[in-house]
Amino acid sequence: MDKSPFTRIEKGGVTSPKGFTAGATYAGLKKAGQDKLDLTLLYSERPCAAAGVFTQSKTCSPSVTLSRQRIARRAAQAIVVNSGCANACVGPQGLTDAKDTTILAAKKLGLSEEDVLIGSTGMIGVELPMALIRSGMQKISLTATAGPSFAKAIMTTDSHPKEQALKFQMGGKEITVGAACKGVGMIHPDMATLLCFITTDAAVEPGFLQAALKNAIDKSLNMVSVDGDTSTNDTAIILANGAAGNRPIKAGTKEAALFQQALIEVAVPLAKMVARDGEGATKLMEVTVEGAASAADARLAARTIASSPLVKAAVHGGDPNWGRIMMALGRSGAAVTESKLSLYISEICVFDKGVPIAFFKEAAVNSMKESSVAILAKLGLGSHSATAWGCDLTEEYVRFNTEYST
Amino acid sequence: MDKSPFTRIEKGGVTSPKGFTAGATYAGLKKAGQDKLDLTLLYSERPCAAAGVFTQSKTCSPSVTLSRQRIARRAAQAIVVNSGCANACVGPQGLTDAKDTTILAAKKLGLSEEDVLIGSTGMIGVELPMALIRSGMQKISLTATAGPSFAKAIMTTDSHPKEQALKFQMGGKEITVGAACKGVGMIHPDMATLLCFITTDAAVEPGFLQAALKNAIDKSLNMVSVDGDTSTNDTAIILANGAAGNRPIKAGTKEAALFQQALIEVAVPLAKMVARDGEGATKLMEVTVEGAASAADARLAARTIASSPLVKAAVHGGDPNWGRIMMALGRSGAAVTESKLSLYISEICVFDKGVPIAFFKEAAVNSMKESSVAILAKLGLGSHSATAWGCDLTEEYVRFNTEYST
Numbered sequence: 175m176d177k178s179p180f181t182r183i184e185k186g187g188v189t190s191p192k193g194f195t196a197g198a199t200y201a202g203l204k205k206a207g208q209d210k211l212d213l214t215l216l217y218s219e220r221p222c223a224a225a226g227v228f229t230q231s232k233t234c235s236p237s238v239t240l241s242r243q244r245i246a247r248r249a250a251q252a253i254v255v256n257s258g259c260a261n262a263c264v265g266p267q268g269l270t271d272a273k274d275t276t277i278l279a280a281k282k283l284g285l286s287e288e289d290v291l292i293g294s295t296g297m298i299g300v301e302l303p304m305a306l307i308r309s310g311m312q313k314i315s316l317t318a319t320a321g322p323s324f325a326k327a328i329m330t331t332d333s334h335p336k337e338q339a340l341k342f343q344m345g346g347k348e349i350t351v352g353a354a355c356k357g358v359g360m361i362h363p364d365m366a367t368l369l370c371f372i373t374t375d376a377a378v379e380p381g382f383l384q385a386a387l388k389n390a391i392d393k394s395l396n397m398v399s400v401d402g403d404t405s406t407n408d409t410a411i412i413l414a415n416g417a418a419g420n421r422p423i424k425a426g427t428k429e430a431a432l433f434q435q436a437l438i439e440v441a442v443p444l445a446k447m448v449a450r451d452g453e454g455a456t457k458l459m460e461v462t463v464e465g466a467a468s469a470a471d472a473r474l475a476a477r478t479i480a481s482s483p484l485v486k487a488a489v490h491g492g493d494p495n496w497g498r499i500m501m502a503l504g505r506s507g508a509a510v511t512e513s514k515l516s517l518y519i520s521e522i523c524v525f526d527k528g529v530p531i532a533f534f535k536e537a538a539v540n541s542m543k544e545s546s547v548a549i550l551a552k553l554g555l556g557s558h559s560a561t562a563w564g565c566d567l568t569e570e571y572v573r574f575n576t577e578y579s580t
Numbered sequence: 581m582d583k584s585p586f587t588r589i590e591k592g593g594v595t596s597p598k599g600f601t602a603g604a605t606y607a608g609l610k611k612a613g614q615d616k617l618d619l620t621l622l623y624s625e626r627p628c629a630a631a632g633v634f635t636q637s638k639t640c641s642p643s644v645t646l647s648r649q650r651i652a653r654r655a656a657q658a659i660v661v662n663s664g665c666a667n668a669c670v671g672p673q674g675l676t677d678a679k680d681t682t683i684l685a686a687k688k689l690g691l692s693e694e695d696v697l698i699g700s701t702g703m704i705g706v707e708l709p710m711a712l713i714r715s716g717m718q719k720i721s722l723t724a725t726a727g728p729s730f731a732k733a734i735m736t737t738d739s740h741p742k743e744q745a746l747k748f749q750m751g752g753k754e755i756t757v758g759a760a761c762k763g764v765g766m767i768h769p770d771m772a773t774l775l776c777f778i779t780t781d782a783a784v785e786p787g788f789l790q791a792a793l794k795n796a797i798d799k800s801l802n803m804v805s806v807d808g809d810t811s812t813n814d815t816a817i818i819l820a821n822g823a824a825g826n827r828p829i830k831a832g833t834k835e836a837a838l839f840q841q842a843l844i845e846v847a848v849p850l851a852k853m854v855a856r857d858g859e860g861a862t863k864l865m866e867v868t869v870e871g872a873a874s875a876a877d878a879r880l881a882a883r884t885i886a887s888s889p890l891v892k893a894a895v896h897g898g899d900p901n902w903g904r905i906m907m908a909l910g911r912s913g914a915a916v917t918e919s920k921l922s923l924y925i926s927e928i929c930v931f932d933k934g935v936p937i938a939f940f941k942e943a944a945v946n947s948m949k950e951s952s953v954a955i956l957a958k959l960g961l962g963s964h965s966a967t968a969w970g971c972d973l974t975e976e977y978v979r980f981n982t983e984y985s986t
Contacts, residue, residue, distance in 0.1 A: 233910030233918055263906045263918065265935040298903025299936050406907050483889070484981055491982030497704025500669045501812055504639030512639055512669065529671040530705050569975040575890055576897030 179342045179432060180439050186339025187321030190352035191375035193219045193417035196320040198327035201310025203258030203303060213310040214327035216253045216371060217283055222413040224250035225384035227391050229408035236268035237261045237294035238409055244291055248380035250413060251289040253371060254279040255328050261294040262406040264301045271302040278311045293369050293409045295330050325354035328369050332356050336447040338440045344429055347420040349376045353440045357448035370395060370410040376433060377416030382425040386434045387412045394441035397562040398449045399481035449563035454571030458546045459489050459564040465553040471508035472560035478506035479549060480564030489547050490566035494538035496524040503551060514554030520547060585748045586845050592745020593727030596758035597781035599625045599823035602726040604733035607716025609664030619716040620733035622659045622777060623689055628819040630656035631790035633797050635814035642674035643667045643700035644813055650697055654786035656819060657695040659777060660685040661734050667700040668812040670707045677708040684717045699775050699815045701736050731760035734775050738762050742853040744846045750835055753826040755782045759846045763854035776801055776816040782839060783822030788831040792840045793818045800847035803968040804855045805887035855969035860977030864952045865895050865970040871959040877914035878966035884912035885955060886970030895953050896972035900944035902930040909957060920960030926953060
């Protein structure tokens with residue numbers, strides 16, 4: 175196996191790349207007793223190339239609308255994020271509040287408001303408490319070691335922060351990529367994930383940066399499903415500030431391929447962390463589909479299996495009830511020919527080219543007691559493959575979401 | 581209000597129309613301790629016009645494949661149904677067993693095997709125990725009062741049988757329509773429902789019969805979602821034997837409109853019964869979307885809300901967390917303009933043309949304690965509407981499906 179060009183940075187995150195600082199505070203948007211950070215800033219000392227992918231929801235948050243508009247310039251220098259309030263479905267006030275929040279951040283940082291992006295997550299249908307945001311903003315101080323605080327401040331129902339960072343060499347320069355991400359309910363992203371922020375000190379040509387981000391998210395966070403519900407606020411943003419001193423990375427080059435791979439290497443572990451931390455989840459489910467007739471079919475089949483409530487419940491119970499996997503494949507819309515299809519649960523073949531296998535059930539049950547369960551479907555129709563990540567469906571998920579607002 | 585032309589028949593079902601008989605037995609396909617009928621026959625004394633709609637699953641049961649083939653002749657005279665075994669995903673043996681089952685039924689009834697249709701429901705991935713089917717078939721005796729036994733024998737995880745019947749006058753003749761249906765997991769039908777059998781003594785032109793069945797199912801059972809999962813075995817069949825003595829009903833006539841309405845009047849209550857009896861469910865959820873830009877949008881929006889796990893969990897908890905309804909609308913794919921949209925929960929307006937309403941939360945909470953919860957979304961974009969039915973998501977659903985096969 176080739177040695178990986180990438181070195182993981184232990185406890186690294188959005189402030190690992192050169193020239194990025196962050197800060198966070200408790201402004202009072204979350205309930206007392208919950209995690210005590212809910213307003214945070216991410217800042218680059220230099221102007222950045224910027225790219226983003228966002229929810230396809232038609233009731234998206236004005237925070238998304240504003241960031242989508244501003245990122246069209248392919249440039250930005252800071253991001254302000256609040257948790258506890260999604261700033262969604264509140265009428266025209268939502269866009270006013272989103273703008274005002276970026277103005278407060280811009281004044282504090284000495285930037286033009288156009289250079290500040292915004293992300294919001296939390297309860298839908300309540301207005302941003304602007305007085306709290308205003309006083310909270312004043313309390314934030316920026317440091318180059320506050321990546322973990324940023325990661326903590328963007329959380330809502332997450333049980334722990336989700337960060338990644340790695341470094342690699344490119345043309346004699348050391349490049350670092352860092353990221354923070356949060357889940358973990360309403361997770362079935364469509365063109366984006368809930369909130370994911372990636373920083374890098376690489377210099378990157380903005381058009382390529384957008385394409386590389388889209389491709390990395392499509393192979394990672396867009397392949398996660400916790401509950402099949404898509405948020406109003408999904409946002410993934412990357413800022414590239416060029417502090418590493420490399421020549422700007424252009425599409426189609428060897429450097430572009432390396433940078434693309436670095437983004438995927440950062441995003442895939444985050445995707446698995448989101449799935450494993452799904453509301454109420456006790457297990458990670460990794461679904462791989464091979465031999466699909468098209469790339470779209472492979473993605474569709476893998477995501478449909480990973481999001482089927484009946485498959486998720488079977489994984490929770492450690493029940494190798496593979497008929498449910500067949501059912502999900504059958505309804506996915508992907509081309510499936512039963513006589514060419516084989517199925518594996520944790521590497522145990524349960525269905526071979528159209529015929530059920532008398533597998534040793536106890537072995538399958540035992541393998542499903544592990545904290546990760548692997549499902550593999552070989553469609554035998556082509557050369558395309560995809561992997562999706564999900565989690566088990568638990569009584570705790572229902573209990574949690576039954577009690578959320580009352 | 582116009583007086584309805586239809587009279588409900590108390591405790592009516594598939595043997596209410598003239599000339600239909602049924603019979604059922606316990607053949608041993610279900611586990612001991614479960615409901616003790618699992619093999620059943622429905623027979624018409626005269627040849628029938630027949631129509632059917634079936635699952636769109638690409639891993640459908642050979643029982644579906646066989647019925648779909650045979651119903652292309654638009655004629656049939658009997659249906660054999662087994663519960664406890666789906667006869668799905670078992671390789672080539674599945675079609676052999678489905679055919680053999682209809683041959684056994686045909687011999688018993690003195691029919692050609694081509695005139696016998698088949699439905700199967702239960703565990704996926706295990707073969708039909710043909711020795712049990714063979715001996716069970718001999719034990720069945722047919723009577724004109726066995727509709728309730730038929731309805732009981734097709735059940736799997738249903739808590740009670742689901743039947744409907746009504747009669748009406750047409751050209752001096754009394755026409756009766758009866759039906760039996762079962763759910764209640766893997767319920768998100770695509771072009772059909774799990775198992776639904778409708779009988780009528782009307783004479784109906786076969787082409788119109790197919791169109792009328794399709795239309796009635798699209799407005800009823802195809803608008804039910806329990807868990808978003810689509811079965812491999814969904815089947816809805818109608819047999820029309822002409823025993824009422826009416827002139828055959830042709831498309832485009834006044835009689836056709838009346839007959840169409842009769843089918844809808846039979847199918848909608850069954851749809852509600854399936855939703856309310858959803859696995860683990862404690863409440864019926866009725867979602868109506870009005871003012872959609874197209875009929876497809878109305879259906880899509882209503883079904884997406886009714887099948888959202890987060891909406892279903894909120895309904896279970898009696899939590900008027902309407903942001904989740906907005907989220908589901910936003911991701912549904914239907915055209916939605918937030919500023920034109922209004923939302924009602926149990927007739928309480930919570931969101932009015934783009935602006936949240938300071939509704940009395942206690943009243944909404946109380947209204948959601950009822951056994952039926954109504955959600956109404958007025959999109960304000962056009963004149964199309966649709967209603968979908970679902971149920972709440974409960975810990976019991978998870979518990980039940982975690983323990984299903986082990």
